[in-house]
Amino acid sequence: MATSTAVHHARAGRPTGSPAFRRVLMHAFLVLLCAAMIYPLLWMARGALAPENEIFNSTTVIPSELVTSNVVEGWHANPPGFGRFLLNSAVVSLGAVIGNLLACTLAAYAFARVEFPLKRIWFAAMLATVMIPVHATLVPQYTIFTVLGWVDTYLPLIVPKFLATDAFFIFLLVQFMRSIPRELDEAAEIDGCGHLRRFLTVLLPLMTPALATTAVFTFIWTYEDFMGPLIYLADIHRYTVPLGLRMFMNSMGESSYGQLFAMTTLSLLPVFVVFMIFQRRLIEGIATTGLKG
Known part of the structure; x- marks a missing residue:
């Protein structure tokens, strides 16, 4: 003992x-x-x-x-001014967010709640597009947008978002919808609700965390995109923030680092603000997505 x-x-x-x-x-x-x-x-x-x-x-x-000279000189270093680049990025990012929220949620509802022929095959084909390198589609897309006369406009950067081209967000929203009990849909169907009304009044209000996750990631990825604006934008007055930052480096590789760091720091503020505002919803959306297969 x-x-x-x-x-x-x-x-x-x-x-x-x-x-x-x-x-x-x-x-x-x-x-x-x-x-x-x-x-x-x-x-x-x-x-x-x-x-x-x-x-x-x-x-x-x-x-x-x-x-403070780095901030002042960097803000006015290029002809349109860095404020114009920030405004251009805001327009493109906002358009991409609206497009993804509208198109991806509708596509996700179709895969999660609607029965149609070859549904599993179409869903697998949609997921397979995630594995296609973006460089493999650059030439065909540029040819299409050239024929349409959209080059040197924001349309090639925004319009595809309204066509549900981001399979990652469709999959994320599908997984979230599958975690919502189908009994809610059935109760709405008994009350005479069609697919659109069920989507708008039953599912959409419950999808706030997943929608916030989609909006935040779409904003960040579009705001930081360099290759898309580089390919489709030629007029300096339409440049976005990444292209505006690239202008601080000349063809010899030399740069005004003080001005570059000042504008880079300012360009990060919108991303921090968006993340801090939607932080709780973002974490909730990521944590609750994929609970059901």
């Missing part, structure tokens, strides 16, 4: 194995990991407010002297 009591006290006295100690170690590791991830952003923000000759001469995140 005395031996078992001694063993019990010995085990109780070992703090290294306690849940509290492991929790402290885990939080310390996460803090270090977060610091390592956020350091490049802080260093870039420091470069936006530091003198040009000091940017690459220090690894600290606090400049020895605060200057």
